[in-house]
Amino acid sequence: MRVRILLLVFLYAVILTAQEKSFKFGKVSKAEVEQAQHPIEKDAEAAILYKKERVFYEYIADDGFKTVRDVQYRIKIYNKSGLGWGTIEIPLYKNENGEERISQIKAYTYNMVNGKVEETKLKKDGIFDGDVNKYRNKTSIVMPEIKEGSVIDVEYRITSDFSSYIDDFQFQYGIPVDVVNVKVEIPQYFFFKRFGKGFFPIDIKQYKKHRTISVTYKTENKGQYAGSGRRTKTGALEFSENVYEVNTSNIPSLKEADYTDNINNYRSALKFELASTQFPNSLYKNYSVSWDDVAESIYKYDDFGGELKKEKVIRDIVDQLGAENEDREILAEKIFEYVKGRMTWNGYYSYACENGIKKAFNEKKGNVADINIMLTVMLRYAGFNANPVLVSTKSHGIPLFPTNEGFNYIISAIENSDGTYMLLDATEKMAPMGILPVRALNWKGRLVRDDGTSAEIDLTPRKPAKKMILMNANLFEDGSVEGKMRTQLTASLAFDYREAHKDESLEDIVEGMETRYLEMEVDNMEIKNQQECYKPLEESCSFVKENQIEMISGKLYFKPALFLTINENPFKMEKRDYPVDFKFPQTQDLTINFKIPENYKIESIPESTAIGLPDDMGVFRYTIKQNGSFLHLKSKININAGIVPPIYYKTLKEFYNQIIVKQSERVVLTKA
Numbered sequence: 001m002r003v004r005i006l007l008l009v010f011l012y013a014v015i016l017t018a019q020e021k022s023f024k025f026g027k028v029s030k031a032e033v034e035q036a037q038h039p040i041e042k043d044a045e046a047a048i049l050y051k052k053e054r055v056f057y058e059y060i061a062d063d064g065f066k067t068v069r070d071v072q073y074r075i076k077i078y079n080k081s082g083l084g085w086g087t088i089e090i091p092l093y094k095n096e097n098g099e100e101r102i103s104q105i106k107a108y109t110y111n112m113v114n115g116k117v118e119e120t121k122l123k124k125d126g127i128f129d130g131d132v133n134k135y136r137n138k139t140s141i142v143m144p145e146i147k148e149g150s151v152i153d154v155e156y157r158i159t160s161d162f163s164s165y166i167d168d169f170q171f172q173y174g175i176p177v178d179v180v181n182v183k184v185e186i187p188q189y190f191f192f193k194r195f196g197k198g199f200f201p202i203d204i205k206q207y208k209k210h211r212t213i214s215v216t217y218k219t220e221n222k223g224q225y226a227g228s229g230r231r232t233k234t235g236a237l238e239f240s241e242n243v244y245e246v247n248t249s250n251i252p253s254l255k256e257a258d259y260t261d262n263i264n265n266y267r268s269a270l271k272f273e274l275a276s277t278q279f280p281n282s283l284y285k286n287y288s289v290s291w292d293d294v295a296e297s298i299y300k301y302d303d304f305g306g307e308l309k310k311e312k313v314i315r316d317i318v319d320q321l322g323a324e325n326e327d328r329e330i331l332a333e334k335i336f337e338y339v340k341g342r343m344t345w346n347g348y349y350s351y352a353c354e355n356g357i358k359k360a361f362n363e364k365k366g367n368v369a370d371i372n373i374m375l376t377v378m379l380r381y382a383g384f385n386a387n388p389v390l391v392s393t394k395s396h397g398i399p400l401f402p403t404n405e406g407f408n409y410i411i412s413a414i415e416n417s418d419g420t421y422m423l424l425d426a427t428e429k430m431a432p433m434g435i436l437p438v439r440a441l442n443w444k445g446r447l448v449r450d451d452g453t454s455a456e457i458d459l460t461p462r463k464p465a466k467k468m469i470l471m472n473a474n475l476f477e478d479g480s481v482e483g484k485m486r487t488q489l490t491a492s493l494a495f496d497y498r499e500a501h502k503d504e505s506l507e508d509i510v511e512g513m514e515t516r517y518l519e520m521e522v523d524n525m526e527i528k529n530q531q532e533c534y535k536p537l538e539e540s541c542s543f544v545k546e547n548q549i550e551m552i553s554g555k556l557y558f559k560p561a562l563f564l565t566i567n568e569n570p571f572k573m574e575k576r577d578y579p580v581d582f583k584f585p586q587t588q589d590l591t592i593n594f595k596i597p598e599n600y601k602i603e604s605i606p607e608s609t610a611i612g613l614p615d616d617m618g619v620f621r622y623t624i625k626q627n628g629s630f631l632h633l634k635s636k637i638n639i640n641a642g643i644v645p646p647i648y649y650k651t652l653k654e655f656y657n658q659i660i661v662k663q664s665e666r667v668v669l670t671k672a
Contacts, residue, residue, distance in 0.1 A: 023050040023179065025072055025155050028110045033117050033151050037078055041176045041253060046082030048177040049151070050074040055166055056185040059237070061216045065163040065187065072155040079148055085175070086146030088154055092137040098161025102139050107154040109145045120145040122154075133348060164274045164287075166192065169246070172200055172267035177251040184244040184272065187211070191276045193288070194244070195401055198268030199577040200252065205245045212238045246270065258570045259580045261394045261442065261643075266578035273403060291402045295390065295446050295454035298404060303352035307373050308388070308450065311381045313358045314374065318381045331382060332414060333534075336424055336433050339375045345427035351390055351410040368427050369410050375426045376412040385415040389423070389445040389457065398443055411440055413447055413457070421447070421457055430498040432533040435461075435491060437499075438583050441642065460642040464585035465491035469564065471592045477600070479549040481562060486540040492584045494537040498530060513541070517563050520545045556600060556669040560624055560633045564590060565663045571653040580644040580652060587638050594631040601672045602626050606665035611658050614651060617641040620659050624667070631667065 038044040052072040057065045075085050086109075092100040107122035121144075128140040143152045169182050186192060196202055215237045256263040275288045289297070299305040321338065325331040348354060348367035357374040360366030366374075372388065379386035390407040392399050399406030414422040425436050440459065447455045466489070473483035489497050501509055510525045521544040528538040549558040559565045571580070596602065608623040618639045625632045637659065644652055 023052070023072075023074060025106070025153055026108060028074070028108075028117065028119075028151050028153055030112075030117050032074075032076060033110050033112050033149065035076060035078075036149075038076075038176055040250065044082075044175050044253065045079055046075060046077045046085040046175045048073065048173065048175060049076050050179045050181075051177060052181045053169060054183045054185075057163065057187050057190075059213050059215060065189075067160045067163055067166065069158040069160070069167070070155070071158070073152070075152050075154075077146065077148060077150045077152075082175070083146055083148075086143040086150065086152060088141040088143075090139045090141070090156070090158070091132075092139060092158070093135065093160075093162070093165075094137060095135060099137070100158050100160045100162070102156055102158050104155070104157040105139075105141065106156070107141060107143060107152065109143045110151040110153070111145060111147060112149060134354075135350075163190070164277070166272040169270040170264075170267065171202055171246070171248065171269060172198055172251050172254050174253055174255050174263070176253045179249045180246065180251065182244075182246040182270070185209075185211075185241045186244075186272075188240045188242070189277055189279050190274065191278075192272040193275045193401075195271045195273060196269070197271070197400060198254075198266055200254075200268040202246055202248060202268055202270060204270070205247075207243050208240050209243055210238065211241050212236050254577075257573055257576070259582060260578065261581040262397055263578070265398050271400075273401060289402045291446060291456070292454050294402045294404055294406070295448045296452055298351060298390065298407075299448050299450070299452070301352055303354075303356070303369070304373070304388075305450070307353045307357050307369075308377060308380075310357055311377050313361050314378045314381060318378050322382055328384075332379065332384060332422075333433055335378050335382060336375065336426060339371065339378065339426040340429055340431075343371045343374070343426065345371060349393060349396070349408045351388075351407050368425075371426050372410050372412045372424070375424060379412065379414060387413055387415065387447050387449050389413045389447045391440050391445045391459065392442055393439045394442045395439065396442075407446070409440060411436060411445065415447070423457075423459065428495075428499070430502065430533050431495055435495050438492075438496070441583055443643070461492060461584045463491065464587045464638065464640065465489070465493040466587045466589065467493050468587075468589040469591065471562075471564075471590075472595075473562065473592060474595045475549060475556075475558065475597050477549075477551075477556070477597045478546075479551065480544060480546045481548045482542070482544045484540070484542050486538065489537045489539075493586060495533070497537055497539075498533065501530075509539075510541075517545065520563065554671060555603070556597070557666045558669075559664060560592065560594075560606065560631070560667055561590060561635060561663050562592070566656070566660055567664075569653065569656045569660060571649070571656060573649075576646050576649040579646055580649065582639050582642055582644070584642045585640050587636065590633070590635040592631075592633040594633070596629050596631065596669055599672050600669040601629075602631070603668040603670045605631065605667050606662065609662055611655060611662075613655055614648065615641075617644060617648065618652075618655065620655065620662075622662050635663065 032049060038047045054070045056068055058068055059065055073088065077083060077085055090102060092102060094100065105127060109120045111118050122141065126142045126144055130138045132138050141154060171177065171180055214234055216232055216234050254263065254267050276284065276286045278284045317338065318335065321334050322331060325334050342364055344365045346365055346367055350367050350369050353369045353373060354367040355363065355370050357370060357377060360370035361374060376386045376388050389411045391409040391411055392407050393409045396408045412424045422434055423436055424433055425431060425440060428437050431437065436459065442459060444456050445459050447457050468488045469485065471483055471485045473481050475481050506525055510522050513522050514520050523542045525541040529535040530537060545563055548562050549556050605624050605626060611620045613619065621636045623634045
């Protein structure tokens with residue numbers, strides 16, 4: 001058995017060595033450059049032919065351990081859509097304790113020219129360093145001579161001052177990945193937990209190895225004949241390392257589809273999280289925490305909990321608002337509106353204040369924490385049970401395990417006596433109380449109280465947002481339809497409309513509607529309550545639309561929902577391994593009253609129907625009735641869940657298929 005195991009290890013090492021030789025940097029083959037399409041995913045715009053990453057620790061005298069990450073990418077570009085893969089963007093983190101630095105950048109582009117492989121070397125003018133914000137830099141590598149068919153080979157090194165942090169290893173992308181080699185070597189002094197995510201299985205091999213490094217240190221000269229001062233000596237430090245290796249291949253692409261929050265939440269990746277440290281001659285230190293521990297530690301930050309105590313700057317304002325508004329609900333709204341009106345969000349995310357609420361108040365500008373912690377302080381001073389809520393935005397991802405880095409945003413919440421919450425975000429001018437921007441609607445948040453306790457709260461709105469369309473339409477024998485249409489939007493749908501059109505004129509909105517409905521003529525457009533965020537938004541117009549009715553053998557055929565018919569299923573994938581994100585519960589209610597053409601009568605109309613989703617996640621109701629020369633259509637789609645789990649994907653897809661089939665059924669009119 002021992003001989004067999006050793007043989008397997010030997011064979012595994014031989015395979016890896018051969019594989020590394022075939023993908024040695026700068027040794028791109030003619031076959032790779034000539035490859036016209038991916039052998040498995042024929043429609044792929046590009047592919048990662050090879051990705052190699054190695055993370056190890058190096059020891060710097062008087063500075064301790066640093067992490068080093070060596071990276072190589074070999075990418076094939078198949079068509080014009082894949083040209084964007086010719087730019088590699090590398091985030092580099094920084095804070096007051098250190099930074100990440102990139103070095104040893106080397107890269108080539110390979111193209112077929114007159115039947116031969118021609119290489120073009122990356123020059124310095126193709127490397128761009130940028131300062132994103134106070135927590136992150138970015139280096140962009142723009143490859144030369146990128147075209148359809150190019151292969152690029154890139155390698156670089158990242159040296160980090162953050163020995164306790166190892167960035168994620170991503171295995172799955174929007175394009176296929178042929179071969180991945182990852183190796184992580186961690187000294188015994190650091191113990192990391194491993195977490196995997198995504199649906200493509202990743203096999204990790206773990207073993208130990210010994211390592212010896214040279215260290216320099218200084219000693220005092222105490223001998224009788226020694227000179228004064230300190231002497232530098234060199235010694236050896238022996239320790240073991242935990243080694244983790246991933247060697248996998250043929251990882252399929254995971255493309256973003258409609259109704260997806262953040263596709264990177266579901267792509268296969270590996271994350272290391274520091275759990276504890278034990279250095280020589282030092283005490284054991286545990287970093288494993290619960291979500292309560294995370295909330296408590298964040299609350300202790302001066303830029304978080306410390307700012308929540310600074311009520312002096314806002315007392316006079318709240319006293320004045322309180323004197324003018326004795327009703328408690330109105331007072332909460334007035335405080336919220338005051339902060340919204342006074343403050344301008346600078347676009348930065350963080351749960352920690354950037355300027356502090358005093359400076360932000362005076363300058364009328366700040367990051368999300370400056371604004372929403374200020375709001376919380378004002379509400380507390382006014383006597384409301386208000387607390388900050390830690391949030392991870394959709395772009396930041398879903399926090400899978402307890403860590404301070406799991407959150408990057410903050411909102412405020414008023415906790416009601418019945419255990420419900422009013423969630424508030426004062427960064428958006430058009431948001432009413434209780435409506436959060438979509439970026440913050442990311443599963444769960446953690447409410448943090450000043451007594452050290454915390455609670456997980458659902459960020460999904462309880463009440464559905466509504467879109468209600470009422471249309472009165474006259475049908476004509478020439479196939480055209482004219483009428484009047486009124487659309488009413490509430491809650492998050494109204495907020496989304498106001499945000500989308502806040503910089504548009506009425507003419508822009510009309511032009512957009514005419515384009516959306518394929519050259520429909522729109523007139524008499526009127527929008528009510530566009531600036532009144534606590535009222536439903538109403539949009540009304542008159543319209544004329546041609547080619548809505550077909551004449552076949554003297555009969556008229558038309559779809560009752562006309563140009564509002566759902567003709568295409570938004571869910572096209574055969575299988576989906578990640579949730580469907582509707583953002584928030586919503587209702588779409590369509591009512592149309594028809595006047596049929598003169599000298600025609602109704603021969604047939606579609607039957608009424610009702611279709612439901614399991615667990616009360618949604619329902620579709622469809623009824624059409626005749627009343628003399630009039631028809632009355634009622635079509636209603638309720639989606640009661642903001643997030644639909646992937647196990648219901650096929651059911652949801654079939655639900656929309658049935659909606660399309662029903663809305664495609666036609667009314668038939670014949671000559672009277």
